[in-house]
Amino acid sequence: MTDAVSMVFFPPQAGGFDLEWARATLSAKGLDVEATPRGLAVSWVEERPVLRVVLADGAHVAAEAAEIGAGSAFEQALRACTARFEIAIDDLDEALDEMNTLIEVQATLQEGTGGVLFNSWNGELSA
Numbered sequence: 001m002t003d004a005v006s007m008v009f010f011p012p013q014a015g016g017f018d019l020e021w022a023r024a025t026l027s028a029k030g031l032d033v034e035a036t037p038r039g040l041a042v043s044w045v046e047e048r049p050v051l052r053v054v055l056a057d058g059a060h061v062a063a064e065a066a067e068i069g070a071g072s073a074f075e076q077a078l079r080a081c082t083a084r085f086e087i088a089i090d091d092l093d094e095a096l097d098e099m100n101t102l103i104e105v106q107a108t109l110q111e112g113t114g115g116v117l118f119n120s121w122n123g124e125l126s127a
Contacts, residue, residue: 002052003092006106009065009081010115012057017113019055022085026053029108031101042105049095051105057083065116074116074125081116085109092121 010017019039026042027033034041039054062082069078087105089095095102110117116127 002088002090004089004095004119004121006087006089006102006120007118008085008087008106008109008113008115009061009068009078009118010083010085010113011080012082013080017055017083017085019053021112022053022055022109025112026105026108029104031104042101044101049089049091049098049101051095051101052088052090053105053109054086054088055083056086068118068125069116072125074127077116077127084115085113 023033023035023040026040030044032043036052039052041050042053043050059082061084065078065081065084069075072078087102087109089102106117109115110126116125118125
């Protein structure tokens with residue numbers, strides 16, 4: 001069961017951002033990345049927590065991006081987004097206690113895509 005999710009929204013014209021790109025990019029940062037049937041399992045080698053990264057795209061992502069961005073400083077940027085990397089967190093307290101993994105995964109995906117980050121647990125948006 002997922003306790004929380006962090007999402008990196010990006011527009012389709014950003015291009016080339018798929019799970020293989022995420023795997024290679026996160027691995028290059030020294031993270032342990034394993035393919036799963038639906039996405040990636042990411043952690044520092046032999047450490048917790050394990051974060052699950054999946055790629056979502058389509059009309060439902062565009063609708064959620066517009067809803068999340070409504071009235072914010074990121075409204076215009078989010079209206080252009082139809083894809084996102086979802087970083088699923090099974091135990092938010094554990095992830096925040098050892099926040100280096102979460103921060104590295106968020107920053108790597110956000111900087112690489114030029115996307116907008118949204119955290120479900122606090123409603124925070126950042127670019």
